[in-house]
Structure formats: C-alpha cells, structure tokens
Amino acid sequence: MDEYYENTAASYDRVAPSYAGQFLGELAHKPLDRALLGCLIELADGGCIADIGCGPGQVARFLRDRGADAMGIDLSAGMVAAAREAHPGIEFRQGSMLALPLEDSSLAAIVCFYAIIHLRPGDIGAAFREFQRVLTPGGYLLLAFHIGDERVHRDEWWERPVDLDFHLLMPEAIETQLGESGFGIEMSLRRRPYEPHEFPSRRAYILARAIPESAEAASR
C-alpha cells in the first residue's frame, strides 16, 4: 500500500469511534437508501453481498437484518474493529478495494457507499475491475458517492488530525468507467441531501451489472 492509502487508513483509524457514533444509525433517516438496499437484496437472491468500504458496518447490518448473507471489508483496521464491535454476528475483513481479500466470482452483489470518493481518481477503473473479478457473472454493484468535480481535503475531523482527500465525482464519468470495466448500467439516479441529517452535497446512486462476457476482457 502506498503513502496515499496508508494516510487514508490511518486517518480513518483515528476517527473510527466518532464516525461510528455519528453514522451507525443513519439509515433511519434515508428512505431512498433503504429502498435501494432492499432492491439489492432481492437481486442477490440469497447470494453473498459484500459491503466494501463498509466503515462501521451500518449497511452490512441493514442487509443482514433483512435476511441477506452480508459481510464487510474496509481499508482501516480501526473501522473494521468498530464494525466488529457494533455487529458481532457479521464478518468484517480488513482489505483494499484495489486488492480485495476475496476469491474470484464469490459474490452475488457489492454495495459500496461513499468509499470510491477516497480513491485516487486514476485508481477508480482498477477498483471496478477488481469488483468485476469477485462478482459472479451477472452480479450487481450498487454505488453511492457525492456529486461534483472538486477535491475536498480535510486535515482535521472530530478534533483529530487526518490527511483525507474526498473526491466529488460526476455520475456520467463513473458510468463511462463502469462500462470500460465490464459493467452495464441498470439504474442511475441523483438525489438531494436529507437535511439536516446529511452533509449538504448532492448524491449519486448507480446500480450496475457485471456483464458476463466482459469479465475476461476487463481483466486483460
């Protein structure tokens, strides 16, 4: 792991308890997110769903509480520890979405909420190819991210020192990169923030499907 991702992981290690305190209950205020996650459970049809960049695991927990076979993966050991403490019955692994600790074709679906915003923009395609590798052919990916074209840097969060870049992303560009990585777009929508509960950014949600015949091409 290079210095950029070491700094990202170390930053989230420092704020993990505070992040968990603020966000563990957030889905109670997010009806559209709950509906989309319910849709993903139906599409996964009993197969494993990985919550990648899971933070304290609130999404994995929502999925599990509704009967899904869910687990979580996060770059930050502190976040993984917070997720394990909050949800003892769910498996959480430490790992990067650029080299996932998962077998080929082992997942029916991936949910990745507000985590690709921390990738270096040049690494997003590599993450999508890694998602394609671990999904079964025809598997589903549900992405969420903040919309925009700027980079926001933070060096302090909850009064702790951090070194974090948040890359706001344009949905059209992400759809293009998904297409180049072997995904077909099933659904793409934008919503306003749920105020006062959320940071006041517009948000994008994209549901994509791993095109079976593209798996081999995307890995080349």
Ligand SMILES: C[S@@+](CC[C@H](N)C(=O)[O-])C[C@H]1O[C@@H](n2cnc3c(N)ncnc32)[C@H](O)[C@@H]1O
């Ligand atoms: C803004 S938080 C989102 C957490 C959770 N998905 C949520 O919606 O609250 C971003 C998370 O992505 C994780 N992350 C950042 N880069 C990652 C990477 N390369 N691979 C896996 N996780 C990563 C961070 O450690 C952090 O927990």
